[in-house]
Amino acid sequence: MEKNEILITYGKDIAAMAVRLAQEADLAGLIGDKNKRIGIKPNLVNATPASNGATTHPEIAEGLITYLQHNGFNNLVILEGAWLGASTVNTFSVCGYKKLSNETGVPLIDTKADKSRLCDCKGMKIEICESALALDFMINLPVMKGHCQTKLTCALKNNKGIIPDKEKSRFHTIGLHKPIAHLNTVVRNDFIVIDGICGDLDFEEGGNPVYCGRLAAARDPVLCDTWAAVQMGLHPKDIPYIGIAEKLGVGSANLSAAIIRELNTAHADAVTAPTGKVKRYASYIDEHNSCSACYASLIHALSRLDQSTLNRLKDKICIGQGFIGKKGNLGIGKCCADFRFLCRGCPPSGSDILDFLNNKLLQHSP
Secondary structure, X not given: OOOOEEEXXXXXXXXXXXXXXXHHHOHHHHHOOOOOOEEEEEOOOOOOOHHHOOOOOHXXXXXXXXXXXXXXXXXXXXXXXXXXXXXXXXXXXXXXHHHHHHHHOOOEEEHHHOXXXXXXXXXXXEEEEHHHHOOOEEEEEOEOEEEOOOEEEOHHHHHHHHOOHHHHHHHHHHOOHHHHHHHOOOOOOOEEEEEEOOOEXXXXXXXXXXXXXXEEEEOOHHHHHHHHHHHOOOOHHHOHHHHHHHHOOOOOOOHHHOEEEEXXXXXXXXXXXXXXXXXXXXXXXXXXXXXXHHHHHHHHHHHXXXXXHHOOOOOOEEEOHXXXXXXXXXXXXXXXXXXXXXXXXXXXXXXXXXXXHHHHHOOOOX
16 A cells, blocks of 8 residues: 555445455555554544544454454554543443453553653654554554544544643643644554544534444545545645644645545445434435435535525435436435536535535525
8 A cells, every 4th residue: 555545445344344444455564574563543532432423443443453463463552542531441441442452362551551751753842652652563543523623633633642641731732733743753653544434523522423434544644634624524724733744744635646545335324313413414404315425425514514504505405316317406426416506426525515515505596
């Protein structure tokens, strides 16, 4: 797998999807020496199940561990530190990682209990946990989700879990974007598997999950986060840590030069019953047999519109295979090819849909 590639797979068997990504990326070949110490870093910000939209599905780690052990890699650890005020030990248990550790023999490291070392992160001094610095290869498992302060949290921000609590507190005091970018000049991002199954709409702590049924793999955390932002209807330039990290040489934000490979196509799913804020945005949609990835993009796009724009919607936005061959006003995706106004794509990104709604809806209100 090349540094400018992003691999994508859809489905419901999460562990098998993770294995497929590892195989397609030749993860064993990327690691090389079987004696290397390999760290698996999920996002376990709080003690809530992954279905709530905040934490990494343990099945992803399970699939990767299965693949790695099958290929002779046994020097593995899972490391994480929950957010300020939360118990990592409790989080490991509630989120399914204690069970996974018992079943696979892969030890858990609570970075809150770890020693740390002051590192020069390209001009910014940051304390980093020694367990992370001791790794030869890091597998980052971020959840693609919103964040109330930075708008997006994915690969780059997920590495806050390998700094001590006092540094997490300092990051918030001085502003998150610059230290997040500088941190990633030292910590490893050798392989990234993005949990895009049901990340929260806009909060790091979950509560408004948007089901998408997608995993993606990358090797460049800047490219990874740029892609994730676009999927969620965000503009990467509005997430300063992406641009800062690129300038520091962490990676490339040039999505137009990326090679994006879908290993299979999104298929129609029964859309999960929405709750919370997602339920409000779903009220603007007429959905019939849509693919979950396409539906998720639409939800993310609607969440970026202000209420005055939403109020201009006189007809519901149509999406799904049930509209193939039918006519209508506003349609999303190739299934609505015969509609008057159409956002093309299969699936279109959240950013594509947002631009479509802003440009077409305001000019041609139904």
